[in-house]
Amino acid sequence: MKALTEAEVKVRIAKRVAEMLPDGGFVNLGVGIPTLAVDYLPDGKTLHIQTENGMLGVGPKPATEAETVPNLINASRTPITEMPGCCYFDSATSFAMIRSGRVDATVIGAIQVSEQGDLANWALPGKGVLGPGGAMDLVVGVKEVIVATSHVAKNGKHKLIPVCTVPLTGIKVVNTLVTEFAVFKFKNGKMVLVEHTADITLAEVAAMTSARYEVDPQLQVREV
Incomplete structure (x- = not known):
């Protein structure tokens, strides 16, 4: 298995998520890796990006410093641009x-994800806590919950585990989980591996995943 830099991990995940997002859909991108997805949309795909701090029609990050507007930011507090017709x-x-179900999908980060699709993404014991923000609303109010996260934590601990051990954001709310090496779906209360990258083996996926999961009979191998 190839060791990836932090930047490579983020780009891999953002690109794969961008391919999954519904063309023409209304999508919320959470803090961190999720906000990068808008920079990697396939040619011809359009989205109506909503950010919980109050904008619909978010564009990609400014190409130059001259295009940066200090007050125009997303939920990650990073500069963004406007799409035509934004509000x-x-x-x-x-x-x-x-909360009304009008948003088609949300992409959200994770601290831990359980094999049942439980999500924990807002608090770590011993760390300062700012609060869950809009995460709890998003995971129950949006039609499709896509989690975008590195496969393991920076300290090497597993993030995909049997039962979450830190405060939960939502119970059985995850539909799709995307890491730099794999894609899992949650179907009928089970975690299913549907795709992995060509630079990793099934045994290596298993070694970094404590959660129990099934392998889809039509498992896809993705070139990267």
Whole structure:
């Protein structure tokens, strides 16, 4: 298995997520890796990106410093651009969109994901806690929950585990899980490996995954 830099991990995940997002759909991109997905959309694919801090019609990051508008940021507090027809609104309206099921998909990060599809992504014991933000609303109000995360933590601990051990964001809420090496789907209460990259073996996926999972009979191997 090839060792990847942190930047390579982020780009791999963002590119794979970008391919999954529904063409023409309304999508919320969470903090961190998820916000990178808009920079890797396939040619011809259009999305209506919603950010919970109050904008619909988020464009990619500014190409140059001259194009950067200090007050124009996403939920990660990073600069963004406007798409034609974009609009702004307050938090009440933003969360009304999210809670009412009008958003087609959300891409969200993770600290841990259980084999049942439980998600923990907002608090680590012993660390400062800012609060869950909009994560709890997103995982229950949006039609499709896509988790984008590195396969293991920076300290080498497994993130895909039988039962989450840190505070939960939602129970059985994850539909799709994307890492730099694999894609899992959660079907009928089971975690299913549907894809892995060509630079890793099934045995290597198993070695870094504590959660129990099944292998899809139509498992795809993705070139990277």
